[in-house]
Amino acid sequence: MGQAANRVDRKEVRSRSKQRQKNMQKLMWVTGGVLIIALIVAVAFLKPADKQADPNSFDFNAMATLGSKDAKVKIVEFGDFKCPACQVFSQDVEPQLKAEYIDKGLVSLSFMNYPFIGPDSRTAALAGLSVYHQNNDAFWKYYDALYKNQPNESEIWATPDYLVQLAQSEKLDIDFDKLRSDIENETYADQLSDQMSRVKPLGVTGTPTLFVNGTKVGGADAMKYDAVKAAVDKALAAVEEAGK
Template identity: 45%
Template sequence: MPPKKQTNALAQRKSAKEQLVQQQRKRRLIWFSTVGVLLVLIIVVLSLDPKPVVKAASFDYENLPMLGQSDAPVKIVEFGDFKCPSCKIANDTIKPQLVSDYIDQGKVAFYFMNLPFLGADSTTAALAVQSVYHQNKDAFWTYFDAIYDNQGDEQTEWATADLLVGLAEEIGLEVDYDLLRSDIENKTYLNEVNEQYGKANDLKITGTPTFYIDGVQYTGSFADYSEFKQAVEDALKN
């Protein structure tokens, strides 16, 4: 090949090589730019830390014992066992302050569901309160508090029919005591107790007391009223 033609061929190859190098640089630049934009977007999304959407549990509020007014903007449901020492602590520390701060103000309605899992007499106590609820709804919470005030040792079977009927008589509860005994011994409201227990199982509740505030499980301390109060305040804002 003549020298001039060789020179032209070399120049063409050099030009083609330079074009290829430039194209590769452009592709790398585009790739790095794309990755950079994606990383920035990921960082922004993570920094927002969106809270997961929690589906609120539903409850048959109309058929549960209620403390307060049914039209209260916030509804709290407690799952409890009358043999549970922690339930007694919550009843002594949380509920009285809820009554004065929110329930008496018409801001909160408080409901109760039985979760009798500690012993056979847990169910006996649940049957007793269901009987009182159906006889005289206004007497329910007086009886509720009286059982916790007279709570026996968790390891002993203390919630007997004799004790529960005797307690109702002692505090002058306005119910038929013979009917109360009959309802306990004949397990009149066992289906209701089992339904409430089943609801707890559906919600995967593992212990008592467990509270739901407007259908969302409260996961804070039940012995710290300030923490519980903040959860109620947050619910009132929604």
């Protein structure tokens, strides 16, 4: 009788042991799931709202720049010459920036290409690079003319003929034969590829996208002068504070 009772006790012990193991496994799964969820939530809260860029990572000597390269605040614009939103920036925001900050030596504006709207966006970008490499000041005149005369984005309009004719009508101080040759031979294709390689790492998803001393200003804010001005003033204040 005692041996039978011992066998029953051992069976019960083993049964309880197995049940405890199952309970522990369930607890571990539940705890692990909770920890994973907590980690995901923590990462979501810690993730910055906007991408930041090291201002020194931009090669300003290889970009068309409006204003002093020694300006305290440097703005980098990613743009597409076929982009209607970029047209808004060029006509509504850039002139005010120029009058209030750029002409006073406080801010500079540099341009990087992100041609994504159509195949002729790339053609226009190559034309812009050709003009820039011939004459930085002529680039900004060309920049204004391209946006001012911008046809509908659904049209294929940025052809070599159109781009050269526009440069001629604006009487740019450049070699027009070289402009055509640079477009057709894609002279600056490597530089264009290098500029486009910056898009994804910086989280650029559309144009215009600005980086004001490395701080991203994108979306609708890039088309509102007050929003851009606020970012510029904040950057100027940070520079002044750092210099004290």
